[in-house]
Amino acid sequence: SYVLTQPPSVSVAPGKTATITCGGNNIGVESVHWYQHHPGQAPVSLIYYNPDRPSGIPERISGSNSDNTATLTITRVEAGDEADYYCQVWDLNTDSWVFGGGTKLTVL
Amino acid sequence: VQLVESGGGVVQAGGSRRLSCAASGMAFNDYIFHWVRQVPGKGLEWLALLSFDETRKSLRGSVIGRFTVSRDTFKKTVYLQMAGLRLEDTAIYFCAANRGDGSFDFWGQGTLVSVSS
Numbered sequence: 001s002y003v004l005t006q007p008p009s010v011s012v013a014p015g016k017t018a019t020i021t022c023g024g025n026n027i028g029v030e031s032v033h034w035y036q037h038h039p040g041q042a043p044v045s046l047i048y049y050n051p052d053r054p055s056g057i058p059e060r061i062s063g064s065n066s067d068n069t070a071t072l073t074i075t076r077v078e079a080g081d082e083a084d085y086y087c088q089v090w091d092l093n094t095d096s097w098v099f100g101g102g103t104k105l106t107v108l
Numbered sequence: 109v110q111l112v113e114s115g116g117g118v119v120q121a122g123g124s125r126r127l128s129c130a131a132s133g134m135a136f137n138d139y140i141f142h143w144v145r146q147v148p149g150k151g152l153e154w155l156a157l158l159s160f161d162e163t164r165k166s167l168r169g170s171v172i173g174r175f176t177v178s179r180d181t182f183k184k185t186v187y188l189q190m191a192g193l194r195l196e197d198t199a200i201y202f203c204a205a206n207r208g209d210g211s212f213d214f215w216g217q218g219t220l221v222s223v224s225s
Contacts, residue, residue: 001169031209033210033211033212035152035211035212037152041217042202042215042216042217042218043152043202043204043212043215044215045211045212045213047211048210048211048213049210049211054211054213084151086151086152088211088212090209094166094169095157095164095166096154096157096166096167096168096169097142097154097157098154099144099151099152099153099154100151101151102151102152
């Protein structure tokens with residue numbers, strides 16, 4: 001089955017830029033989705049069909065995808081961005097969905 | 109749009125539990141419904157999907173034979189029937205919905221299932 005690999009943690013100072021990667025075999029040809037998850041709450045869709053954003057998601061959150069890595073970029077990081085972030089793709093071969101292991105973003 | 113899960117609780121290992129996901133404010137027939145869980149301290153794990161007409165039904169390999177999904181279109185409710193529960197099934201179970209291969213646009217708040225020995 002398809003595997004998505006994310007770094008367990010990323011730390012960034014307020015106002016700086018956070019970059020969260022998602023590695024997968026030839027992920028550049030996949031439709032990648034990204035979610036933000038604050039513990040105790042429902043996950044929120046941030047990026048769909050990389051790099052589109054749902055309404056209400058600020059422009060400082062963006063996605064890119066190439067070769068074997070998809071990337072979520074958050075500029076001008078705020079305290080409220082501290083959360084877990086997950087990438088996701090659909091595995092056509094098994095009609096199943098795959099999440100990356102998640103990245104905990106810490107705002108210093 | 110609202111997805112509300114229910115049915116969580118404490119269950120003994122080897123036991124069964126049925127979770128429900130009631131949908132409102134959405135065209136039930138337009139969406140595919142999913143169950144996703146989060147084991148304490150771990151990440152999100154997709155478990156199952158079901159289309160409203162049941163033409164698409166899929167389960168994560170590790171739960172095939174123990175979990176099943178079904179729906180009641182009149183009640184606009186999707187179910188996750190779990191059997192042979194194991195300690196490692198202790199998790200928050202979320203219901204989510206999407207269209208086609210799009211992102212999961214809607215999520216419930218989750219329901220906690222605790223499996224005890």
